[in-house]
Amino acid sequence: MNQVMIAIILEAIHEQYQQEVEFVVQQLKIPLEEWEAFKTGDRSLSGENMQKIYNLFTDYEWMLVQKVLRQTLLFPEKRPTAVSEYHRLKTVIAKAWLEMGGQAEMITQSEDQRTQNQIDLRISLSYGEWGYDDLLVFRLPAVIRKQIKGSKVGLLEWVSENLEETYMQGFKGSE
Numbered sequence: 001m002n003q004v005m006i007a008i009i010l011e012a013i014h015e016q017y018q019q020e021v022e023f024v025v026q027q028l029k030i031p032l033e034e035w036e037a038f039k040t041g042d043r044s045l046s047g048e049n050m051q052k053i054y055n056l057f058t059d060y061e062w063m064l065v066q067k068v069l070r071q072t073l074l075f076p077e078k079r080p081t082a083v084s085e086y087h088r089l090k091t092v093i094a095k096a097w098l099e100m101g102g103q104a105e106m107i108t109q110s111e112d113q114r115t116q117n118q119i120d121l122r123i124s125l126s127y128g129e130w131g132y133d134d135l136l137v138f139r140l141p142a143v144i145r146k147q148i149k150g151s152k153v154g155l156l157e158w159v160s161e162n163l164e165e166t167y168m169q170g171f172k173g174s175e
Contacts, residue, residue: 002069002072002073003041003079004068004069004072004079004082004083005065005069006039007082007083008065008068008069008082008083008086009053009056010039011083011086011087012056012057013056015139016056016139020035027052028045028049028052028053030045030049058134058135058136058137059134059135060093060134060135060136061090061135061136061137064086064089064090064093065086068082068085068086068089069082071085084168087167087168088164088168090136090138090167091138091163091164091167091168092164093136094123094136094138094159094163095159095160095163095164097123097124097125097134097136098123098156098159098160100125101125102123102124102125102126103123103124103125103126104121104122104123104155104156104159105121105122105124106119106120106121106122106144106145106155107119107120107121107122108142108145117141117142118139118140118141118142119139119140119141119142119144119145120137120138120139120140121137121138121139121140121144121159121163122135122136122137122138123135123136123137123138123159124136138163138167140166140167141166144158144166
């Protein structure tokens with residue numbers, strides 16, 4: 001497996017789980033040695049476990065991962081910044097969708113211990129065909145809910161002004 005793809009997958013795991021081990025043990029249900037061998041390219045995972053990895057992403061996000069991966073193959077100099085580029089592009093696309101009439105929704109995951117201090121900001125673009133809407137999900141600190149509710153700035157305006165900076169802060173230094 002390509003190391004850029006592994007890096008993006010690991011970022012998605014860290015965004016959604018407290019620890020990588022939690023994902024491997026609870027979701028993939030494989031030994032850590034097998035996971036480490038997969039990350040180094042020495043072993044493949046079953047189709048079922050690869051589907052669990054794909055499920056870390058929305059359909060649109062997975063397509064974006066493929067585009068970033070292709071860019072790093074064409075332009076090797078982009079490899080060191082591929083993860084941050086993936087995250088930056090998500091924010092650029094989300095803003096464009098909102099300008100085209102996309103929807104923004106905040107979801108609090110308070111019942112889950114590992115995500116109670118986070119919200120999911122979901123930006124979607126509907127095509128009027130069931131099951132074909134595009135979706136981008138941003139896991140952000142829950143304090144953002146208070147910022148939006150406590151001010152005159154609405155969700156759409158907050159996204160337009162603050163999404164890229166807030167979202168990218170979580171990934172600085174992780175590459």
